[in-house]
Amino acid sequence: MTTPSSSSAAQPPICSTMMQMPLSLNHLLERAGTLFASNEIVSRLPDKSLVRHSYGAFYQRTRQLAQALQNLGLQKGERVATLCWNHHAHLECYFGIPAAGGVMHTLNLRLSPEEIAWIANDAQDKVLIIDDVLLPLYQQFAHLYHFEKVIVFPFSGAAVPAPFTDYEQLLASTDTQGFQYAPHAEDDAVSMCYTSGTTGRPKGVVYSHRSTILHTLVGCLGDFWGLKGSDVILPVTPMFHANSWGIPYGAVMMGVKLVFPGPHLHPEDLLDLMTAEPPTLSLGVPTIWMGLIQAFEAAQTTQPGRWKLPAGMRSLVGGAAVPEALIRAFDRHGIWILQGWGMTETSPLCTVSYPKSELKDAPMDERYRRAAMAGVPVPLTELRIRGEDGLDAPWDGQHVGEIQVRGPFITGSYHQVPVSEDKFSADGWLRTGDVASVDALGFVRITDRTKDLIKSGGEWISSVDLENALMAHLDVAEAAVIAIPDPKWSERPLACIVLKPGRAQGQAPRPEDFAAHLLQHGFAKWQVPDRYEFIDAVPRTSTGKFYKLKLRERFPA
Numbered sequence: 144m145t146t147p148s149s150s151s152a153a154q155p156p157i158c159s160t161m162m163q164m165p166l167s168l169n170h171l172l173e174r175a176g177t178l179f180a181s182n183e184i185v186s187r188l189p190d191k192s193l194v195r196h197s198y199g200a201f202y203q204r205t206r207q208l209a210q211a212l213q214n215l216g217l218q219k220g221e222r223v224a225t226l227c228w229n230h231h232a233h234l235e236c237y238f239g240i241p242a243a244g245g246v247m248h249t250l251n252l253r254l255s256p257e258e259i260a261w262i263a264n265d266a267q268d269k270v271l272i273i274d275d276v277l278l279p280l281y282q283q284f285a286h287l288y289h290f291e292k293v294i295v296f297p298f299s300g301a302a303v304p305a306p307f308t309d310y311e312q313l314l315a316s317t318d319t320q321g322f323q324y325a326p327h328a329e330d331d332a333v334s335m336c337y338t339s340g341t342t343g344r345p346k347g348v349v350y351s352h353r354s355t356i357l358h359t360l361v362g363c364l365g366d367f368w369g370l371k372g373s374d375v376i377l378p379v380t381p382m383f384h385a386n387s388w389g390i391p392y393g394a395v396m397m398g399v400k401l402v403f404p405g406p407h408l409h410p411e412d413l414l415d416l417m418t419a420e421p422p423t424l425s426l427g428v429p430t431i432w433m434g435l436i437q438a439f440e441a442a443q444t445t446q447p448g449r450w451k452l453p454a455g456m457r458s459l460v461g462g463a464a465v466p467e468a469l470i471r472a473f474d475r476h477g478i479w480i481l482q483g484w485g486m487t488e489t490s491p492l493c494t495v496s497y498p499k500s501e502l503k504d505a506p507m508d509e510r511y512r513r514a515a516m517a518g519v520p521v522p523l524t525e526l527r528i529r530g531e532d533g534l535d536a537p538w539d540g541q542h543v544g545e546i547q548v549r550g551p552f553i554t555g556s557y558h559q560v561p562v563s564e565d566k567f568s569a570d571g572w573l574r575t576g577d578v579a580s581v582d583a584l585g586f587v588r589i590t591d592r593t594k595d596l597i598k599s600g601g602e603w604i605s606s607v608d609l610e611n612a613l614m615a616h617l618d619v620a621e622a623a624v625i626a627i628p629d630p631k632w633s634e635r636p637l638a639c640i641v642l643k644p645g646r647a648q649g650q651a652p653r654p655e656d657f658a659a660h661l662l663q664h665g666f667a668k669w670q671v672p673d674r675y676e677f678i679d680a681v682p683r684t685s686t687g688k689f690y691k692l693k694l695r696e697r698f699p700a
């Protein structure tokens with residue numbers, strides 16, 4: 144406000160009185176050690192037994208790891224790779240490596256030995272921390288890339304073979320008296336993760352203290368993970384897949400009990416674990432939950448009472464489109480699926496389909512329909528839909544275009560890759576390669592990945608919509624739809640169908656049955672596939688998603 148007396152003398156600009164403290168993962172670690180020492184971290188070992196640690200032990204061991212890495216001469220910003228399943232020692236790496244000043248680089252154990260070596264070389268990893276049960280995999284790429292030090296976590300309990308360093312002995316022999324966190328700024332790197340490379344060479348995304356803390360705070364909000372101290376989290380999402388979607392950081396921040404599944408990810412194993420240690424929140428890709436619900440429902444007749452599904456559990460499912468049929472199936476057991484959309488590049492949480500206040504009185508059908516959408520952008524994320532004309536598409540639920548995003552936990556470049564216009568817009572937004580519309584309530588509906596869209600007679604057909612509808616058919620366990628070349632229409636959809644167990648191919652629905660089903664679901668005649676192939680299983684990517692590239696190779700025409 145200008146008053147006659149103040150207008151004459153210029154005032155110095157007002158400054159914030161807040162302290163200048165960098166956002167830091169070390170704060171979360173200290174907090175867990177101080178406030179949650181008796182809370183539990185449970186891990187499933189290779190022999191399927193459970194081992195229990197306290198957050199107090201986690202705090203002590205993580206600082207020992209950090210001190211040990213400093214003693215080994217790790218320099219600030221140097222990369223320490225992990226090749227591990229989900230367990231307590233991997234969690235120690237999440238905090239111990241950055242505490243030492245290093246950058247944790249999670250290697251994906253489902254990649255080929257050559258790909259792992261390529262990625263380790265691209266990241267110039269110095270040290271490798273690896274589960275003993277994964278040493279056979281290491282032996283296959285050891286000649287392709289040399290780590291200065293290999294530390295082996297004796298996950299199976301067996302003695303660590305020479306010449307490797309035993310993780311447990313290293314920790315036990317390290318004194319943390321006088322331990323100092325490596326000095327850091329909030330933009331310093333803490334972890335890195337490579338995109339899976341389904342769309343070209345894998346590329347490194349590097350996260351900072353700041354981006355990780357902001358992502359964690361947003362994730363913890365009530366409509367997303369909604370973390371409470373009394374929660375029990377089952378992270379099925381691998382810790383090498385976009386940092387297990389960030390949940391390890393949230394769990395440590397709130398001291399939440401964690402139940403790590405170790406290497407046991409088969410539906411039966413997960414059902415055993417959920418029955419023994421019922422979670423209130425779980426995270427994983429749709430294919431995991433599809434297998435789990437089939438196994439559970441089949442056992443209800445053959446072995447009633449063997450397993451209990453934890454009614455009331457929230458389940459964050461993402462990484463690929465979540466079929467409405469899956470959401471309905473879990474809801475019948477009192478489990479609500481929250482769909483999330485994101486990428487390695489986006490930390491990854493970018494949109495979540497939660498029941499917005501406008502939906503409070505909406506009929507259940509409308510709630511299911513919304514839950515099957517990718518959802519609403521989370522705070523700190525800006526999202527736009529760029530049409531083929533290069534303009535922003537209106538949020539009317541009709542116009543489609545590429546999703547572009549920006550924000551403080553969205554990558555602005557890739558590790559050692561020049562910024563190019565096919566990955567980032569001229570004004571600096573991340574081009575996701577996903578095609579979607581957004582409606583008036585802000586719900587994003589993914590139509591496809593750019594490369595998976597089907598263009599028939601000049602019109603786009605969404606493979607995701609067809610898959611969702613086909614997976615609602617009573618006889619269908621899984622469906623993946625791909626484009627095949629067509630001389631007249633340029634491309635036509637081909638549906639690959641996995642029948643539910645017990646449905647023999649002889650009695651399988653005929654193409655005309657599927658067509659009638661799809662027409663009933665509102666598809667136009669020209670959108671309905673002309674061809675259906677029955678397959679035993681849909682091939683999976685290294686992160687458990689449908690691998691359509693493999694189907695395109697198998698059905699080239």
Ligand code: ADP
Nearest residue numbers: 339340341461462463464483484485486487589
């Ligand atoms: P990759 O790109 O190698 O699959 P990411 O895990 O980073 O590795 O995958 C990100 C991609 O996964 C997104 O660009 C999108 O295509 C897909 N995706 C993630 N979540 C969803 C979702 N809820 N619905 C549809 N697709 C999704």
